[in-house]
Amino acid sequence: MTPHSTSTSTLPVESGEKTLIIETDRLILRPMRMDDVEDLLEYQSHPDIVRYIPWPERTREQVVEAAEKLLATGKLDIKEEGDFLVLVWEIKAGESKGKVIGQSNMGLESSRDSCADIGWVTHQDFQRQGYAFEATHALMDYAFKNFPIRRLIANIDTRNPESAAMAAKLGMRREGEFIDAEMFKGSLCSMWLYAILKSEFRN
Numbered sequence: 487m488t489p490h491s492t493s494t495s496t497l498p499v500e501s502g503e504k505t506l507i508i509e510t511d512r513l514i515l516r517p518m519r520m521d522d523v524e525d526l527l528e529y530q531s532h533p534d535i536v537r538y539i540p541w542p543e544r545t546r547e548q549v550v551e552a553a554e555k556l557l558a559t560g561k562l563d564i565k566e567e568g569d570f571l572v573l574v575w576e577i578k579a580g581e582s583k584g585k586v587i588g589q590s591n592m593g594l595e596s597s598r599d600s601c602a603d604i605g606w607v608t609h610q611d612f613q614r615q616g617y618a619f620e621a622t623h624a625l626m627d628y629a630f631k632n633f634p635i636r637r638l639i640a641n642i643d644t645r646n647p648e649s650a651a652m653a654a655k656l657g658m659r660r661e662g663e664f665i666d667a668e669m670f671k672g673s674l675c676s677m678w679l680y681a682i683l684k685s686e687f688r689n
C-alpha cells in the first residue's frame with residue numbers, strides 16, 4: 487500500500503514552548519489538550535476499546551485525571567528512558583472536522599538499546615477506515631527520523647488479532663509468542679511481540 491503523505495513541524499505555541507504537529511492526508515496528530523476530554527471519553531470509556539489495553543472503562547473523572555497526568559509528564563521528544571509521547575488524531579476536514587478519533591502512544595523502553603514501544607487506538611465509530619494505519623505510519627516515520635530509536639516494538643494480546651494485523655501491515659514482524667505471560671484484568675493472557683528496525687521501515 488502507498489502510505490499517505492505526511493508533513494511534520496515543530497511549532498512554537500503562545501507560551502513559548504514547542505509543540506509537535508504531524509499532518510497526514512486526513513489527520514492532524516498533536517499533543518492532547520484538556521478540551522479534548524469529551525472526545526476522549528467517547529472511546530476511552532468503551533468496553534471494546536479498552537478490552538486489551540491497560541485502562542479501565544474510564545469515567546469522565548478518570549479521563550480528566552489521565553489527561554492531566556499526561557500533560558504534566560508526557561514529552562514531545564523521546565530521549566531518556568521512560569520518556570513517553572501521546573499524540574491524538576484530529577480529523578482535518580469534513581463533517582467530523584476537529585474531532586479527536588484516536589491516539590498513538592510511544593515510550594522509550596531502553597535508551598541503551600534505542601528501543602521504544604508503540605500503541606494505537608481508534609474510536610469505535612471510526613475503525614476500518616485506515617486511520618490507525620495512516621496515523622501510526624506517520625508517527626513511525628517521524629520517530630525514526632527524529633528520536634534515538636533503532637527498534638520499535640508492540641506487545642499485542644493474542645486475543646487481539648485485529649491489532650496484530652495492523653502491526654503486520656505496518657511492516658512489523660511477529661518475533662515471538664509469550665504464553666500466559668501477563669495477569670491482565672483478572673486473567674492470564676498470552677502476548678505476541680511485534681518489532682521493526684529503523685533499517686527495515688519503508689516510508
Ligand SMILES: CC(C)(COP(=O)(O)OP(=O)(O)OC[C@H]1O[C@@H](n2cnc3c(N)ncnc32)[C@H](O)[C@@H]1OP(=O)(O)O)[C@@H](O)C(=O)NCCC(=O)NCCS
Binds near residue numbers: 536606613646647652
Ligand atoms: C486495532 C485498531 C487500532 C485498528 O484501528 P483501525 O483504525 O480500525 O485500523 P485501520 O483501518 O487503519 O486498519 C489497518 C489494518 O489493521 C488491520 N485491521 C484493523 N481492524 C481489523 C479488523 N476488525 N479485522 C481484521 N483486521 C483489522 C487490517 O490489517 C487493516 O488493514 P486493511 O484495512 O488493509 O485490511 C482498532 O481496532 C482499535 O482501536 N482497537 C481497540 C484498541 C486496541 O486494542 N489497541 C491495540 C492495543 S495493542
